[in-house]
Amino acid sequence: MKISLLSAVLLFVAVFFSSVDTFANKSVAGSQGHVKNSAIVGSYNCTMSLMGWPVNQGIITFDASGKVSISGNEFEYVINGKNNLSLRDISGSYNYEYSIDGDKLVMNYSDGTVFSCQKKNNIAPGRSVPQTPNSESSRSAGGEYSNQTNWQLQGSFCTWSGSSGGGSSYSSSKNITFDGRGAWQMTSSSAYSGGGLAYQSSPVNSGSYRVQGQMIYYTTSSGEQGTARVNMQQSDGRITEIYIGGELYSPSLCQ
Structure with missing residues (x-):
């Protein structure tokens, strides 16, 4: 059997714990034509929390190419309307509410998952970033992920x-x-x-x-x-x- 991919948070949250290369902004048709939000471009230190509890930290990088490379896999994102962010790959699309206030980016998913991000000014868009604690370096021989739970x-x-x-x-x-x-x-x-x-x-x-x-x-x-x-x-x-x-x-x- 082939296990199907589940809820969106699913995919994005899962890969969030792997190394993140680039995450880009792409135009999308809106009520007034194609809309591009260049304010989101850049690299961010992000904390993921679930129902108010901090879960992990990592780096997300948006560039202007319209694609995101996460652990060697490429994805796209589009902005629908004013503050809806849609992540897309061949398995489907996953929708988040997002807001930008200066250097702060917040992304919310319907199950209570929140990404709270602070822009890093010292990492140029598109540059590779270090792996997070839950990335390849923490995977064990007994199983891909080593986890106390x-x-x-x-x-x-x-x-x-x-x-x-x-x-x-x-x-x-x-x-x-x-x-x-x-x-x-x-x-x-x-x-x-x-x-x-x-x-x-x-x-x-x-x-x-x-x-x-x-x-x-x-x-x-x-x-x-x-x-x-x-x-x-x-x-x-x-x-x-x-x-x-x-x-x-x-x-x-x-x-």
Whole structure:
């Protein structure tokens, strides 16, 4: 199975913890034609907070090319109207509210994530910047991300769907196993029968993950990045339900 990318904060937040090269301003059609906000161009020291709690820090750099390179991946952003910022890549677009006040940039996402940024005048737009503490240098051999809270997510989590009718049936099941140290492996199977035909497949995927508050940031073996959301967590810290791509995964569904 291929895990789909989730909520936007998802993608941008995940890559925020990697090295950031350039993040650019691009024109976008508005009610009065193409609008460009050159005030956003530059490099910023940014603090990310979730529901008012500081989570991490890093550097974001906007230039005038209309693209952003994050960990070798290129993205675009467009400004819609006065203060709506849309981040785009091949997987879709993710919308933030933003405001600029002098050298201060603030970006807000609908789930409560806030990026509070202060412009750095000593880094020219487009110049490479140092990696943040959660970047490549902090990735471990046991899993791509080394994190003290990864133990909260371990064991097998499953989801299932199926349908039948008219003499045919279809079922799909997915099982993700988290090792509690930052590595995961997923198996999925789908089966179809009907009209004298039968088909079954069992693809496998794997990668790394990091637990950060109510979000789970993951990378697949092919380099795709995404996020999942915690749906249920026990008083001892164990995560027992998560949402990935709109699907609920739980150990209870593995029965």
